[in-house]
Amino acid sequence: MNSKVLIVTGLVIFLIIVLFPFWYMRGKAMPVPEPVLTPQAKAAKTCVRSTDYMKSEHMQLLDEWRDEVVRRGQRVYVNPQGKEYNMSLSNTCLDCHSNKAEFCDRCHNYASVRPYCWSCHIENPKENT
Amino acid sequence: MMDSSRRRILQLLGVSALALTTRPVFNAFAIEEQAAQAQAAFKAGEKALKAKQWALVIDTHKFESEADLEPLIEACHRIHNVPQLQNKRHEIKWIWGTHYHNAFPGKAARFLAEAVEHRPFLVLCNHCENPPCVRACPTKATFKRESDGIVLMDFHRCIGCRFCMAACPFGARSFNYRDPRPFIAEAKLNKEFPTRMKGVVEKCNFCAERLAVGQMPACVEVSNGAMVFGDLYDAASEVRKLIKTNYTIRRKQTLGTEPSVYYIV
Numbered sequence: 001m002n003s004k005v006l007i008v009t010g011l012v013i014f015l016i017i018v019l020f021p022f023w024y025m026r027g028k029a030m031p032v033p034e035p036v037l038t039p040q041a042k043a044a045k046t047c048v049r050s051t052d053y054m055k056s057e058h059m060q061l062l063d064e065w066r067d068e069v070v071r072r073g074q075r076v077y078v079n080p081q082g083k084e085y086n087m088s089l090s091n092t093c094l095d096c097h098s099n100k101a102e103f104c105d106r107c108h109n110y111a112s113v114r115p116y117c118w119s120c121h122i123e124n125p126k127e128n129t
Numbered sequence: 130m131m132d133s134s135r136r137r138i139l140q141l142l143g144v145s146a147l148a149l150t151t152r153p154v155f156n157a158f159a160i161e162e163q164a165a166q167a168q169a170a171f172k173a174g175e176k177a178l179k180a181k182q183w184a185l186v187i188d189t190h191k192f193e194s195e196a197d198l199e200p201l202i203e204a205c206h207r208i209h210n211v212p213q214l215q216n217k218r219h220e221i222k223w224i225w226g227t228h229y230h231n232a233f234p235g236k237a238a239r240f241l242a243e244a245v246e247h248r249p250f251l252v253l254c255n256h257c258e259n260p261p262c263v264r265a266c267p268t269k270a271t272f273k274r275e276s277d278g279i280v281l282m283d284f285h286r287c288i289g290c291r292f293c294m295a296a297c298p299f300g301a302r303s304f305n306y307r308d309p310r311p312f313i314a315e316a317k318l319n320k321e322f323p324t325r326m327k328g329v330v331e332k333c334n335f336c337a338e339r340l341a342v343g344q345m346p347a348c349v350e351v352s353n354g355a356m357v358f359g360d361l362y363d364a365a366s367e368v369r370k371l372i373k374t375n376y377t378i379r380r381k382q383t384l385g386t387e388p389s390v391y392y393i394v
Contacts, residue, residue, distance in 0.1 A: 071281075076173065122323065
């Protein structure tokens with residue numbers, strides 16, 4: 001019976017520790033990241049597909065691109081509007097979106113995803129040249 | 130309650146059977162929706178070079194010393210971002226020079242023509258027609274491309290097990306024991322071609338990325354005609370003409386891997 005005090009104190013400390021993050025961040029939410037478009041990307045108006053499609057499906061699209069280029073040697077992407085693109089992360093995507101830190105990383109950090117594209121693919125082919 | 134159980138079960142069975150028919154209906158709707166969206170397509174570039182099996186003929190008479198090979202090796206390693214590691218055990222090579230007795234073991238007599246003995250032989254991945262590395266790969270990261278017979282790597286899928294290196298009888302494959310990026314001089318970095326990462330195997334890709342845009346492989350381009358590249362299965366191709374009119378040998382032919390690199394000796 002004497003341990004009652006001990007148990008209750010323990011529970012209180014435990015709850016404080018567990019609930020501290022909620023209390024600390026109360027009423028605040030991380031702002032939703034706004035990817036920044038480069039002037040070149042703005043001028044192009046549309047990406048290879050619609051913005052909504054790119055937002056939700058760019059990873060699947062890149063996956064398809066990789067298999068087509070590497071395994072089947074098909075390097076040209078014809079989008080539903082009939083426009084043709086060279087399927088290359090470094091030379092097509094990052095040519096327009098040459099601001100990886102403000103474009104790619106912002107959302108990836110927010111969503112806590114860590115794609116390792118850039119351990120091989122060079123961030124921005126136009127940089128320093 | 131007990132009395133009605135049989136009737137109840139039959140009713141339930143009927144309703145369940147009806148529910149099964151809803152799936153095809155939903156599917157039909159889904160297909161209609163998909164058809165409404167225009168589909169994207171893939172195709173090869175218009176200038177892309179095509180062949181049934183790419184092959185290379187190297188006229189070894191035209192290379193007298195290591196210095197003659199240097200520009201070819203340099204051209205290849207530069208455009209493919211091949212790192213320069215000083216430690217021999219970590220070295221990455223796509224194309225390099227070696228002695229006759231190393232390139233063609235078992236073919237070197239005790240006394241050889243002096244020219245052959247001292248001449249450097251350019252060696253690279255043979256893009257075998259029956260590649261043992263492809264059979265060894267547990268993830269299909271390395272594969273023989275159906276369309277043109279190039280033995281390629283999908284670095285995304287390589288797990289670095291090095292079975293392919295053990296399987297390749299030509300030592301054509303190198304393993305990235307270290308992160309290669311710091312060993313590529315910044316000024317020499319080709320920003321249009323990816324580098325590799327630590328833990329993957331790499332090798333010559335017969336310049337698949339150049340063939341796709343209608344260019345000859347980099348080594349062939351700078352070889353001044355000492356190397357000829359073409360379709361092995363096109364009887365009118367330049368490589369076939371050279372093979373027909375010159376005595377050629379291939380590396381370790383008895384192993385049955387059917388190398389696609391021919392040497393005029």
